[in-house]
Amino acid sequence: xxxxxxxxxxxxxxxxxxxxxxxxxxxxxxxxxxxxxxxxxxxxxxxxxxxxxxxxxxxxxxxxxxxxxxxxxxxxxxxxxxxxxxxxxxxxxxxxxxxxxxxxxxxxxxxxxxxxxxxxxxxxxxxxxxxxxxxxxxxxxxxxxxxxxxxxxxxxxxxxxxxxxxxxxxxxxxxxxxxxxxxxxxxxxxxxxxxxxxxxxxxxxxxxxxxxxxxxxxxxxxxxxxxxxxxxxxxxxxxxxxxxxxxxxxxxxxxxxxxxxxxxxxxxxxxxxxxxxxxxxxxxxxxxxxxxxxxxxx
Amino acid sequence: xxxxxxxxxxxxxxxxxxxxxxxxxxxxxxxxxxxxxxxxxxxxxxxxxxxxxxxxxxxxxxxxxxxxxxxxxxxxxxxxxxxxxxxxxxxxxxxxxxxxxxxxxxxxxxxxxxxxxxxxxxxxxxxxxxxxxxxxxxxxxxxxxxxxxxxxxxxxxxxxxxxxxxxxxxxxxxxxxxxxxxxxxxxxxxxxxxxxxxxxxxxxxxxxxxxxxxxxxxxxxxxxxxxxxxxxxxxxxxxxxxxxxxxxxxxxxxxxxxxxxxxxxxxxxxxxxxxxxxxxxxxxxxxxxxxxxxxxxxxxxxxxxxxxxxxxxxxxxxxxxxxxxxxxxxxxxxxxxxxxxxxxxxxxxxxxxxxxxxxxxxxxxxxxxxxxxxxxxxxxxxxxxxxxxxxxxxxxxxxxxxxxxxxxxxxxxxxxxxxxxxxxxxxxxxxxxxxxxxxxxxxxxxxxxxxxxxxxxxxxxxxxxxxxxxxxxxxxxxxxxxxxxxxxxxxxxxxxxxxxxxxxxxxxxxxxxxxxxxxxxxxxxxxxxxxxxxxxxxxx
Numbered sequence: 001x002x003x004x005x006x007x008x009x010x011x012x013x014x015x016x017x018x019x020x021x022x023x024x025x026x027x028x029x030x031x032x033x034x035x036x037x038x039x040x041x042x043x044x045x046x047x048x049x050x051x052x053x054x055x056x057x058x059x060x061x062x063x064x065x066x067x068x069x070x071x072x073x074x075x076x077x078x079x080x081x082x083x084x085x086x087x088x089x090x091x092x093x094x095x096x097x098x099x100x101x102x103x104x105x106x107x108x109x110x111x112x113x114x115x116x117x118x119x120x121x122x123x124x125x126x127x128x129x130x131x132x133x134x135x136x137x138x139x140x141x142x143x144x145x146x147x148x149x150x151x152x153x154x155x156x157x158x159x160x161x162x163x164x165x166x167x168x169x170x171x172x173x174x175x176x177x178x179x180x181x182x183x184x185x186x187x188x189x190x191x192x193x194x195x196x197x198x199x200x201x202x203x204x205x206x207x208x209x210x211x212x213x214x215x216x217x218x219x220x221x222x223x224x225x226x227x228x229x230x231x232x233x234x235x236x237x238x239x240x241x242x243x244x245x246x247x248x249x250x251x252x253x254x255x256x257x258x259x260x261x262x263x264x265x266x267x268x269x270x271x272x273x274x275x276x277x278x279x280x281x282x283x284x285x286x287x288x289x290x291x292x293x294x295x296x297x298x
Numbered sequence: 299x300x301x302x303x304x305x306x307x308x309x310x311x312x313x314x315x316x317x318x319x320x321x322x323x324x325x326x327x328x329x330x331x332x333x334x335x336x337x338x339x340x341x342x343x344x345x346x347x348x349x350x351x352x353x354x355x356x357x358x359x360x361x362x363x364x365x366x367x368x369x370x371x372x373x374x375x376x377x378x379x380x381x382x383x384x385x386x387x388x389x390x391x392x393x394x395x396x397x398x399x400x401x402x403x404x405x406x407x408x409x410x411x412x413x414x415x416x417x418x419x420x421x422x423x424x425x426x427x428x429x430x431x432x433x434x435x436x437x438x439x440x441x442x443x444x445x446x447x448x449x450x451x452x453x454x455x456x457x458x459x460x461x462x463x464x465x466x467x468x469x470x471x472x473x474x475x476x477x478x479x480x481x482x483x484x485x486x487x488x489x490x491x492x493x494x495x496x497x498x499x500x501x502x503x504x505x506x507x508x509x510x511x512x513x514x515x516x517x518x519x520x521x522x523x524x525x526x527x528x529x530x531x532x533x534x535x536x537x538x539x540x541x542x543x544x545x546x547x548x549x550x551x552x553x554x555x556x557x558x559x560x561x562x563x564x565x566x567x568x569x570x571x572x573x574x575x576x577x578x579x580x581x582x583x584x585x586x587x588x589x590x591x592x593x594x595x596x597x598x599x600x601x602x603x604x605x606x607x608x609x610x611x612x613x614x615x616x617x618x619x620x621x622x623x624x625x626x627x628x629x630x631x632x633x634x635x636x637x638x639x640x641x642x643x644x645x646x647x648x649x650x651x652x653x654x655x656x657x658x659x660x661x662x663x664x665x666x667x668x669x670x671x672x673x674x675x676x677x678x679x680x681x682x683x684x685x686x687x688x689x690x691x692x693x694x695x696x697x698x699x700x701x702x703x704x705x706x707x708x709x710x711x712x713x714x715x716x717x718x719x720x721x722x723x724x725x726x727x728x729x730x731x732x733x734x735x736x737x738x739x740x741x742x743x744x745x746x747x748x749x750x751x752x753x754x755x756x757x758x759x760x761x762x763x764x765x766x767x768x769x770x771x772x773x774x775x776x777x778x779x780x781x782x783x784x785x786x787x788x789x790x791x792x793x794x795x796x797x798x799x800x801x802x803x804x805x806x807x808x809x810x811x812x813x814x815x816x817x818x819x820x821x822x823x824x825x826x827x828x829x830x831x832x833x834x835x836x837x838x
Contacts, residue, residue: 001752001838002695057668087672105662106483124669125349126482128662133357144793151785159778196728196790196798200735200805203786207742207779214775242749245695246742249688253738256684257731262676264349264669264727272735 005241012236012284013229013292019285023174026278030177033184037138042184044095045191046127048141050134051095052104053127056112058088059120067092070115071108084263089124104128141195148202149173156206160213163294168209171287175205175279179271188267197271204250205279208243209287215239216288232288240284247280303829306822313814314709317716324719343719346477347726349797350674352667353477354485358657360446360470362439363395365655369438370395370430373414375559380413381406399426442654443470450474452650453488457643471660482664484643492612492656493647495564495585495632497598499557500606500618501534506555513541513550522553533558537608539615542635544578554615556608561598563652566591570648572641575633581641582633585648592628600624611644677730684734685711692741696748698837703744706819710740713811718804726800736808742779743816747772748838761836765824769817776816783809 036042046053064083067090071079080093094104105126112121152172157165176198183194215235223231236243254276258269322328323343328336348355374392377399381388388406391398397417399406402425410417410426416434421427430438447466454462454476463475479485501507506529514522519538530536535558538551569586587595598607599621608618609632616634636644689707692700714736718725751768759767784806791802827833 004695055669105664122668123664123666125666126662126664128659130658130660132359133660140793144789147793148786148789151789152782155781155785156778192794192798193728196794196801199786199790200732200783200801203783204735204739206782207739210778210782211746211775214778238753239749242745245745245749249691249741249745250735250738252687252691253684253734256687257680257734259680260676260683261680261731261734262673262727264673265677265680265731268728268731 003241004244008237008240009233010237010240011233013233013289016285016289019281019289023178023282023286026178026181027174029181029184030179031181033180033190034142034177036184037190043187043189044138045189045194046093046095046129046134047192048134048138048190049095050129050131051093052108052129053091053093053125054105054108055089055091055124055126056109057122057124058090058116061085061088062090062116062119064090067112067116070111074107074111076107076111087263089263137192141192144195144199145176145202148199149176152202152206156210156213160217163291164213164217166294167287167290168206168213170290171209171279171282172202172205174282174286175275176202178278178282179274182274183267183271188270193265193268194271197268197275200272201275201279205275205282207246208280208283211239211243211246212236212283212288213291216291228292232292236284236288243280243283247276251276303822303825306818307826310709310819310822313716314712317713317719320716320719321712324715340720342722344715345722345724346670347724347729347797347800348475348477348663349665349727350670350725351477352479352665352670353475354479354482355661355663356474356476356486356489356659357467357661358446358472358474358490359660360439360443360472361656361658362442362470363655365442366430366435366438367395368654370397373397373417373430377410377413381409384409393427395429396420397428399428400424402426439470443472445654446657447472449650449653450489453646454485456646456650457485457488459485472657478667484639486659486662488643488646490657490659491647492653493564493644493650494612494652495567495648496560496610497562497595498560498608498610499602500608501531501555501557502606504531504534504555506530506534510536510553510555513552516540516549516551519551519553530555537610537613537615539608539618540634544635552615554608554618556610556615561607562587562591562594564648565652566594567648570645572638572645573631580633581636581638582631583636583641583645583648584629584631587628587630589628592626595628595630596624596626673727673730677727677734681730681734681737684737688737688741692744696838699744699748699751702820702823703741703748705823706744706815707737707740709819710808710811710815711737713815714804714808717807717811721803723803723807724800725804726797728797728801729804732801732804732808736804736812739783739808740812740815743772743776743812744820746775747816747820751836751838755836755838761833762828764836765821765828769821773817776813780809780813 033042037044040049064081068081071092078094082091083089084091092108105128109123109126149169149172153165153169156168179198179201183190212235215238216232219231219235220228223234251273254269254272257265258273261269320340321343322331322339323341328341371392374390374397377397378390381390386406386409389400399410402422407426410428416431417428418431419426420429443466447464450472451464454464454474459476459479461477465473467473474489476485506526510526522536526536535556536553537556538553541550541552566587567585568588571584572581573584574580575582603621603623606618606620609616609630611632616632632644689704692703694700696703714733747768750772751764754764754767755761787802787806787809791799791806794802
């Protein structure tokens with residue numbers, strides 16, 4: 001029998017102060033990110049901000065600087081450039097809140113096809129989104145997260161006791177906020193793909209939490225004489241190996257996605273990697289301590 | 299062997315076979331199947347999303363207010379005719395969304411309100427100011443969207459796109475998905491063109507006509523408007539004709555003074571075809587009117603010989619030839635230095651009819667075919683690597699039990715693909731990510747059970763008892779964790795569009811199938827192993 005962790009007796013509960021501090025910082029970051037998204041100041045993707053994005057693939061590598069010059073020469077302003085050097089791809093984004101769509105992607109394509117004709121540019125994709133759609137998607141996205149978390153709260157509260165539901169919900173919120181906060185710090189693009197990653201994390205991070213809670217529920221009836229903190233510590237230690245291994249397998253598949261999945265899904269995979277790690281951490285250091293905080297009734 | 303085990307093996311085998319049959323169309327094998335198979339068995343399989351096969355995703359808003367304005371205008375102009383025929387002296391004007399009639403007397407009011415019950419009086423002192431009733435406005439907007447949907451469908455049919463998806467969304471939005479379109483720009487133009495064809499007379503008798511410059515550069519149109527704004531005679535307007543110099547290719551605009559009144563529109567045409575001009579070897583569009591249209595056209599030409607008749611499409615003059623004589627038969631030509639494709643597209647939109655209201659593009663996503671190919675390759679690679687990583691880890695960590703978990707994992711993937719194929723689900727790039735994540739999650743249930751079994755073994759239970767209670771005790775944990783994932787997947791499905799929806803579908807199918815493979819699949823294998831002889835030691 002190979003065992004990763006065996007017979008551990010780590011006192012998780014006594015470390016909860018540190019955990020609360022770390023988690024508090026990450027959650028705060030996430031909240032800042034949400035506020036910035038609301039104000040339209042974060043690195044919003046075209047789907048949320050409205051505007052135009054054009055991705056072009058060249059046969060040979062191009063200098064980002066040259067692309068910038070070429071576009072500026074033709075009078076284009078206020079655009080972001082980003083390159084994927086390994087694949088000779090360039091992403092151009094124009095975040096303009098214009099009532100009328102059209103024109104930009106065509107203009108960009110035209111300019112670059114002409115100026116870099118020797119490098120055989122091919123249009124990978126163009127996206128044009130009107131401001132109305134962008135703001136609607138932003139609003140829907142917030143609702144989606146709230147509805148998902150509310151659904152989870154209700155389910156867990158129904159299956160366990162109410163304070164477990166609260167613990168699980170706070171842990172879930174924490175995971176989503178932390179990943180969002182890290183993406184904000186890394187100045188990654190906030191878009192629909194990230195949203196789906198966040199919701200997946202919300203759903204998945206609960207797996208670990210449920211595993212721990214299940215054991216707490218079982219042990220709390222079994223070890224009636226022990227204080228609740230001790231029972232929780234014991235429970236976490238008992239299920240520690242499965243908490244880590246279930247996360248590890250998902251981590252492995254997300255890693256494969258991150259390394260080989262291509263650029264469309266790269267950030268999604270990164271969010272999943274972060275989410276799996278943070279979700280495992282929170283099921284131990286956030287969910288259970290919150291339960292204790294809310295009462296020690298059996 | 300226990301009887302239950304036998305039936306479970308049959309069930310698993312059956313699901314695999316069914317999954318394989320559904321998934322077959324997605325493999326090259328399908329082509330080699332006999333004809334009776336192709337005819338009777340499912341032949342569609344998983345559909346590739348726009349992001350994987352390339353194509354166009356458009357969302358338009360139908361500008362219903364414009365349709366209301368057009369309807370108001372139409373009423374105003376026909377009211378003029380009705381009052382004239384009744385020999386009632388009155389002036390009728392359209393002012394924004396209002397029809398304004400002077401003088402305000404009861405006779406006129408009665409005539410108007412009898413003919414057009416849809417009008418409601420907004421102001422009755424001094425002038426009669428009417429507007430369309432709220433109900434009528436709603437009806438017009440509604441029909442406009444329906445008509446636009448129908449016309450776009452016709453245009454795309456004629457343009458020729460395999461499996462387009464066109465549907466209405468919300469109150470006044472239309473979603474168009476065109477997979478595999480090679481020339482997205484052309485497609486957008488064909489769909490979005492209002493294609494309102496109008497015939498109007500040039501007002502060459504006004505002194506202003508002679509003063510207008512013969513040609514201006516494109517972009518200078520507003521200057522011309524500003525300059526002559528105050529001198530345009532009542533009932534006239536200035537529109538522009540695009541002129542391309544055949545030798546130099548330089549584009550200029552020619553301002554033309556026209557009578558505002560529309561004499562004839564494209565509503566009445568029955569056919570629009572591309573022909574080639576013999577002299578210049580240039581394509582033009584010839585149109586044919588139905589009998590009513592032909593009659594009107596004949597009257598116009600008869601009454602206005604030696605005057606110029608402008609052919610206008612969406613506010614741009616295409617040509618303004620001088621009428622030489624009365625023209626019967628209802629044929630006309632639209633010339634305008636077209637490229638062949640342009641002429642073809644114009645014929646398409648004219649045949650399909652004009653949109654009752656202009657469209658505004660809300661969203662336009664184009665994916666080239668190469669990105670989709672790259673994504674599929676990368677996705678397959680990630681899937682293979684992810685599977686290998688997980689499979690190897692499970693065998694390394696759980697030995698024989700790991701092999702059993704891997705069997706469940708493969709079963710999981712097969713059933714997931716089969717289920718997606720049976721629903722003709724759309725596979726998108728995020729969907730591929732969903733499948734790969736499902737690989738990692740698929741073994742989770744087994745991990746939970748195995749860890750439980752290990753505990754039972756440590757507690758001194760026999761292998762058989764350990765397996766039984768491992769399953770029993772892990773069941774609710776597995777169930778709970780799956781349900782929470784399903785909740786978020788459902789939210790994603792409800793909220794998401796396109797690619798995200800694809801992700802939600804794979805995720806929820808993956809979770810549901812996982813319950814089956816973990817609780818029935820692996821359990822069955824354990825039961826088979828233990829049915830032969832009492833296993834002394836659990837390889838876990």
